[in-house]
Structure formats: structure tokens, C-alpha cells
Amino acid sequence: MSTINYKVKKVAPAAQASTAAYVVVAGSGMDVVDYASLAYTLKAVTNDVKWKVFGANISDYSDEVEVQGEATVSAGAVGSYAVSIAPYAYYRVKIIDAVAGHSTVTVSGIAKR
Numbered sequence: 001m002s003t004i005n006y007k008v009k010k011v012a013p014a015a016q017a018s019t020a021a022y023v024v025v026a027g028s029g030m031d032v033v034d035y036a037s038l039a040y041t042l043k044a045v046t047n048d049v050k051w052k053v054f055g056a057n058i059s060d061y062s063d064e065v066e067v068q069g070e071a072t073v074s075a076g077a078v079g080s081y082a083v084s085i086a087p088y089a090y091y092r093v094k095i096i097d098a099v100a101g102h103s104t105v106t107v108s109g110i111a112k113r
Contacts, residue, residue, distance in 0.1 A: 006112050006113065007034065007035065007112065007113045008110060008111070008112050009030065009032070009035060009110070009111045009112075010108070010109065010110050010111075011027060011028060011029070011030055011107070011108070011109040011110075012106075012107070012108045012109075013025060013026055013027025013028055013107055014026075014027065015045065015104050015105065015106050016095070016104070016105055016107075017102045017103070017104050017105075018047075018049045018095045018096055018097045018098075018102050018103045018104075018105060019095075019096065019097065019102065020096070020097055021096060022052070022094045022095070022096045023094060023095060023096070024092055024093070024094050025042075025092070025093040025094065025095055025105065025107050027107075028040070028092050028093040028107050028109060029061075029090060029091070029092040030090065030091050030092070030109050030111055031059070031089065031090055032086045032088075032089065032090070032091060032111045033089045034113060035086065035111035035112060035113045036084070036085060036086065036112065036113045037082070037083065037084050037085070037086060037111065037112050037113070038082065038083050038086045038091055038109070038110070038111045039080065039081065039082040039083075039109065039110050039111075040053060040080065040081045040082075040091075040093055040107060040108070040109045041078055041079070041080045041107070041108050041109075042073055042078065042079045042080075042093065042095075042105055042106070042107050043073070043076075043077070043078045043105060043106045043107075044073040044074060044075050044076065044077060044078075044079075044103050044105055045075070045076075045103065045104040045105060045106065046075060046101070046102070046103050046104045047075050047097070047098070047099050047101045047102065047103035048072055048073065048074050048075055048098035048099050048103065049072070049073055049095050049096070049097065049098050049103040049105055050070050050071065050072050050073075050095065050096045050097070050098045051068075051070070051071060051073060051079060051093060051094065051095045051096075051105075052066055052068055052069065052070050052071075052093070052094050053066075053067050053068035053081045053091060053092075053093055053094075054066055054067060054091065054092055054093075054094065055067040055086075055087065055088030055090065055091050056088055056089065056090045056091075057088055057089050057090070058089075058090070059089075059090055061090060061092065064090075064092075065088075067081075067083070067088070067091070068081045072098050073098075073105075075103065086111070091109075093107050093109075
């Protein structure tokens with residue numbers, strides 16, 4: 001019987017509040033050059049929040065493109081993004097208020113090969 005050995009990388013940045021403009025979730029960035037798949041989950045804790053996922057090939061994200069369009073996650077719910085063959089080298093998450101009040105969010109990310 002063979003054993004599969006996965007290489008795994010995870011991020012789980014501290015909870016962060018949304019704002020009235022899109023902001024990067026600090027610590028959500030991932031370098032996935034040596035990985036094949038990528039998945040993020042985002043939990044909206046206090047209010048609804050909108051989020052997007054961006055991919056880039058330059059580590060400072062100066063060439064980033066939106067890989068997941070704007071999606072709303074309701075308070076208490078979880079949204080997800082996954083790609084089985086990650087075409088970009090770097091990824092990160094951005095959030096914005098979906099309602100009048102700010103929301104606290106938690107993000108988790110995992111890359112595997």
C-alpha cells in the first residue's frame with residue numbers, strides 16, 4: 001500500500017474588521033509557487049461582509065487580478081474559494097463592509113501539493 005505525502009501550507013491571520021473601502025486581510029497572503037491547490041474560508045462574525053480573492057505573479061501584488069468576484073457572506077456564515085490548479089504564484093483576500101456597520105472576519109487558507 002502506498003502513502004501519499006502532502007506538503008501543506010496554512011495561514012490563519014488574526015480576526016480583522018471590515019471598512020467602507022476594500023482592504024487586504026493582513027496575513028492572508030500566500031506564496032503558492034510550490035503548491036498545486038489553494039483554498040480560503042472566510043467567516044463573517046458580527047455583520048454581513050463582502051470579500052474578493054486576488055492572484056498575482058509578482059510578490060508585491062503589483063500585477064494582481066481578481067480571481068473570485070465580490071461575494072457577500074452573512075453574519076455567522078462562512079464563504080469559500082478553492083482552486084485545484086493554482087495558476088498564480090501569490091494570493092490574498094480583501095474585504096469591505098456589506099452593511100452600515102463593520103464586521104469582524106476570520107480567514108483561513110491552505111495550500112497543498
